[in-house]
Amino acid sequence: xxxxxxxxxxxxxxxxxxxxxxxxxxxxxxxxxxxxxxxxxxxxxxxxxxxxxxxxxxxxxxxxxxxxxxxxxxxxxxxxxxxxxxxxxxxxxxxxxxxxxxxxxxxxxxxxxxxxxxxxxxxxxxxxxxxxxxxxxxxxxxxxxxxxxxxxxxxxxxxxxxxxxxxxxxxxxxxxxxxxxxxxxxxxxxxxxxxxxxxxxxxxxxxxxxxxxxxxxxxxxxxxxxxxxxxxxxxxxxxxxxxxxxxxxxxxxxxxxxxxxxxxxxxxxxxxxxxxxxxxxxx
Amino acid sequence: xxxxxxxxxxxxxxxxxxxxxxxxxxxxxxxxxxxxxxxxxxxxxxxxxxxxxxxxxxxxxxxxxxxxxxxxxxxxxxxxxxxxxxxxxxxxxxxxxxxxxxxxxxxxxxxxxxxxxxxxxxxxxxxxxxxxxxxxxxxxxxxxxxxxxxxxxxxxxxxxxxxxxxxxxxxxxxxxxxxxxxxxxxxxxxxxxxxxxxxxxxxxxxxxxxxxxxxxxxxxxxxxxxxxxxxxxxxxxxxxxxxxxxxxxxxxxxxxxxxxxxxxxxxxxxxxxxxxxxxxxxxxxxxxxxxxxxxxxxxxxxxxxxxxxxxxxxxxxxxxxxxxxxxxxxxxxxxxxxxxxxxxxxxxxxxxxxxxxxxxxxxxxxxxxxxxxxxxxxxxxxxxxxxxxxxxxxxxxxxxxxxxxxxxxxxxxxxxxxxxxxxxxxxxxxxxxxxxxxxxxxxxxxxxxxxxxxxxxxxxxxxxxxxxxxxxxxxxxxxxxxxxxxxxxxxxxxxxxxxxxxxxxxxxxxxxxxxxxxxxxxxxxxxxxxxxxxxxxxxxxxxxxxxxxxxxxxxxxxxxxxxx
Ligand SMILES: Cc1ncc(C[n+]2csc(CCOP(=O)(O)OP(=O)(O)O)c2C)c(N)n1
Ligand code: SF4
Numbered sequence: 001x002x003x004x005x006x007x008x009x010x011x012x013x014x015x016x017x018x019x020x021x022x023x024x025x026x027x028x029x030x031x032x033x034x035x036x037x038x039x040x041x042x043x044x045x046x047x048x049x050x051x052x053x054x055x056x057x058x059x060x061x062x063x064x065x066x067x068x069x070x071x072x073x074x075x076x077x078x079x080x081x082x083x084x085x086x087x088x089x090x091x092x093x094x095x096x097x098x099x100x101x102x103x104x105x106x107x108x109x110x111x112x113x114x115x116x117x118x119x120x121x122x123x124x125x126x127x128x129x130x131x132x133x134x135x136x137x138x139x140x141x142x143x144x145x146x147x148x149x150x151x152x153x154x155x156x157x158x159x160x161x162x163x164x165x166x167x168x169x170x171x172x173x174x175x176x177x178x179x180x181x182x183x184x185x186x187x188x189x190x191x192x193x194x195x196x197x198x199x200x201x202x203x204x205x206x207x208x209x210x211x212x213x214x215x216x217x218x219x220x221x222x223x224x225x226x227x228x229x230x231x232x233x234x235x236x237x238x239x240x241x242x243x244x245x246x247x248x249x250x251x252x253x254x255x256x257x258x259x260x261x262x263x264x265x266x267x268x269x270x271x272x273x274x275x276x277x278x279x280x281x282x283x
Numbered sequence: 284x285x286x287x288x289x290x291x292x293x294x295x296x297x298x299x300x301x302x303x304x305x306x307x308x309x310x311x312x313x314x315x316x317x318x319x320x321x322x323x324x325x326x327x328x329x330x331x332x333x334x335x336x337x338x339x340x341x342x343x344x345x346x347x348x349x350x351x352x353x354x355x356x357x358x359x360x361x362x363x364x365x366x367x368x369x370x371x372x373x374x375x376x377x378x379x380x381x382x383x384x385x386x387x388x389x390x391x392x393x394x395x396x397x398x399x400x401x402x403x404x405x406x407x408x409x410x411x412x413x414x415x416x417x418x419x420x421x422x423x424x425x426x427x428x429x430x431x432x433x434x435x436x437x438x439x440x441x442x443x444x445x446x447x448x449x450x451x452x453x454x455x456x457x458x459x460x461x462x463x464x465x466x467x468x469x470x471x472x473x474x475x476x477x478x479x480x481x482x483x484x485x486x487x488x489x490x491x492x493x494x495x496x497x498x499x500x501x502x503x504x505x506x507x508x509x510x511x512x513x514x515x516x517x518x519x520x521x522x523x524x525x526x527x528x529x530x531x532x533x534x535x536x537x538x539x540x541x542x543x544x545x546x547x548x549x550x551x552x553x554x555x556x557x558x559x560x561x562x563x564x565x566x567x568x569x570x571x572x573x574x575x576x577x578x579x580x581x582x583x584x585x586x587x588x589x590x591x592x593x594x595x596x597x598x599x600x601x602x603x604x605x606x607x608x609x610x611x612x613x614x615x616x617x618x619x620x621x622x623x624x625x626x627x628x629x630x631x632x633x634x635x636x637x638x639x640x641x642x643x644x645x646x647x648x649x650x651x652x653x654x655x656x657x658x659x660x661x662x663x664x665x666x667x668x669x670x671x672x673x674x675x676x677x678x679x680x681x682x683x684x685x686x687x688x689x690x691x692x693x694x695x696x697x698x699x700x701x702x703x704x705x706x707x708x709x710x711x712x713x714x715x716x717x718x719x720x721x722x723x724x725x726x727x728x729x730x731x732x733x734x735x736x737x738x739x740x741x742x743x744x745x746x747x748x749x750x751x752x753x754x755x756x757x758x759x760x761x762x763x764x765x766x767x768x769x770x771x772x773x774x775x776x777x778x779x780x781x782x783x784x785x786x787x788x789x790x791x792x793x794x795x796x797x798x799x800x801x802x803x804x805x806x807x808x809x810x811x812x813x814x815x816x817x818x819x820x821x822x823x824x825x826x827x828x829x830x831x832x833x834x835x836x837x838x839x840x841x842x843x844x845x846x847x
Contacts, residue, residue, distance in 0.1 A: 010710060040692050044540070047702075055701075055711060060691040062543050063701040063711070064536065065566050071533035075540020075548065076691075078524050079498060083544060083692055104529035258524050267545025267690055269497045269522045270664045276492050277659045279520065283479040 019196035050090035050117030067097025127201030164190035217242035295348035302365030318434035323470030349468035353757030357831035418449035422456020484509030490625015498548035506645035531556035535563035549575035568608025573632035591827030592646035609729035614753030671696025684727030743772035761832035
């Protein structure tokens with residue numbers, strides 16, 4: 001089925017069967033269903049297989065460096081709050097190389113949707129461990145298996161009081177779509193960690209594995225309960241999927257706090273030269 | 284000849300004040316600078332301080348003159364020590380005629396002892412010592428005290444005690460007047476009214492404001508933090524988004540995000556922070572996203588001398604970032620140029636879609652001098668953003684290599700900016716033909732940029748060129764005045780990279796070229812050599828100071844002695 005955000009004449013670089021295809025489709029459908037305007041959306045991504053996603057979506061995009069999507073997205077949103085800004089990439093990109101930005105972007109509460117394709121491996125560089133690789137995962141570099149504690153993005157985000165913290169499984173499209181839509185509609189920083197199989201370099205964490213090792217948070221779960229969310233975020237096998245936490249009274253966003261509500265986009269902001277003159281003359 | 288014997292211009296007086304951090308020398312500097320200006324003198328001041336918030340030994344040099352003056356001197360006429368350590372610290376800069384003042388509690392040798400601490404205490408607070416000294420100085424030099432009292436009133440707004448202390452100090456100074464053998468510089472009270480007094484940091488800040496800067500993201504690092512503070516303060520007056528980033532990597536990436544969406548964004552940093560920006564600088568080059576970077580140098584490598592000065596990062600500015608891409612490096616030399624080049628940095632970055640590096644240093648940032656009225660209306664507010672149509676191509680392959688820059692949400696086009704090699708619409712490509720086209724496109728942009736290169740300023744008619752760049756201009760200029768040798772001329776660059784043949788053609792007029800740089804590697808001389816400029820001699824220094832005009836006088840004399 002065709003989608004408004006389909007991009008023509010692109011050569012998709014993913015392996016057949018890769019979980020990224022499902023995510024691409026999911027993102028485009030959500031954008032279309034939410035009636036987001038192509039030219040008011042910007043998708044910023046770093047480097048990696050996941051980070052190629054924006055290249056296959058017909059919208060504004062800024063393909064930056066490995067790990068650097070978040071500060072660039074921050075600059076864009078600060079410059080023009082009318083834009084809908086997405087930062088998208090892999091677990092290595094966002095939690096490894098860009099780890100420091102991950103922490104501070106959450107602290108700022110900038111109104112962006114942060115989509116992380118979590119395949120628990122470095123795909124583009126051919127199969128090394130990522131920050132989220134499970135203990136014991138053997139690679140050409142981690143020859144005796146991973147010994148480091150896996151990074152827990154949800155717990156980290158909660159510890160920094162992120163307003164919207166979620167995880168979805170690309171093997172469960174229907175549920176994934178509901179959550180991703182909610183993330184787009186949330187005002188403030190929203191994390192969506194997506195369990196995504198890499199069929200080429202991760203033979204352990206497959207479609208089946210993700211389905212067998214996760215469960216959907218049902219209606220009895222109260223996503224506004226912060227303490228419960230923190231507890232949930234530490235559950236590993238099986239992993240809870242869904243919205244773990246959503247701040248009911250969404251806090252003031254970074255761009256509002258910095259520039260006020262309905263701030264003029266910076267491209268139309270020029271300074272009053274007479275005022276510069278006066279200030280200069282006070283010296 | 285020794286530095287004390289350098290024949291100096293006699294229409295100026297230099298005053299060195301030393302003490303520990305936290306003693307209020309900065310307040311004293313600010314009161315005196317204002318008072319001297321009101322009295323009708325040209326004023327210049329510079330400081331030299333240690334990397335600590337309390338203690339240590341710092342000095343501030345104030346020079347008053349009847350002509351514009353923009354350089355430090357090593358040897359001073361008056362020295363005032365606020366503590367025993369300062370008295371020792373400043374000894375090397377005093378000569379047989381220097382008037383040395385010290386407190387009676389620690390003063391020794393040929394120092395004139397005054398009761399700084401006791402008097403301050405009498406008025407109820409140790410910090411009155413500064414006002415007492417200001418008063419005493421005006422008394423010793425027999426300058427009309429009303430200007431000092433005005434300055435004190437402006438500074439302390441309503442605190443009457445400071446005035447009393449100043450009057451008291453003045454009377455003490457008057458009694459010591461016979462000790463002073465100085466002829467006061469001529470005064471021009473009216474003429475100086477059109478001058479403004481500020482440091483390089485402030486002038487640079489005004490330049491960036493004139494350039495339309497409306498976003499600044501930065502991580503604090505001396506000596507660049509002043510501009511961050513200035514713009515943060517200005518964000519109360521103007522619509523400027525200022526954010527302290529988590530690190531310098533984030534700073535420059537936020538700047539790129541800002542420009543991508545239409546802001547006029549900049550960052551401030553010093554060498555160590557700029558080193559972390561290399562990657563983003565390269566991203567600016569590849570994606571053709573403008574960026575303005577205020578790089579205030581301090582001596583390296585590594586943490587180096589955090590509060591001191593050097594011109595050691597020219598190579599870093601010119602070569603940082605992987606892969607070749609166009610960039611411009613501007614190194615202003617005085618307040619007026621700080622404003623002009625601050626504005627120009629934004630213009631060039633925007634027009635060419637390149638990173639523009641504004642190269643300052645601790646000396647220029649922290650030294651205070653005078654600048655005549657500036658007409659800000661003459662800085663035209665331009666924007667190089669186009670409204671896009673459907674089918675817009677971000678990397679359109681144009682004749683001059685400059686692709687019209689659209690921004691998201693302005694027009695019907697989509698903006699695809701990409702750090703991988705890309706085709707015209709901004710899609711990743713590995714097609715070697717396209718790669719070659721894009722490399723050529725970026726190179727053509729560089730050719731256009733080079734056409735804009737601003738020639739150096741030339742002063743004097745001599746055959747021997749004393750070439751400098753950036754913050755050393757005032758020192759070289761004064762050294763040449765001291766030498767008063769018609770064979771010498773000053774050639775000074777502010778546009779330091781990329782250099783063009785036309786820009787350098789003026790150097791062909793000289794028989795000898797001597798390059799003065801405040802660094803150990805002679806990086807600018809090496810840039811000149813790349814353009815087949817023959818360099819006869821180099822004068823280098825890397826001790827953490829800017830060149831002292833009197834010391835430089837001797838160095839230049841030495842460097843030319845075999846020519847003459
Ligand atoms: C500064 C830098 N370091 C390393 C790389 C090489 N590199 C590219 S992608 C990548 C990791 C990709 O892993 P992830 O972000 O998880 O994405 P995936 O490919 O698995 O989707 C690495 C190490 C790079 N491009 N830049
Ligand atoms: S390497 Fe893995 S993540 Fe990359 S495209 Fe292939 S399957 Fe997908």
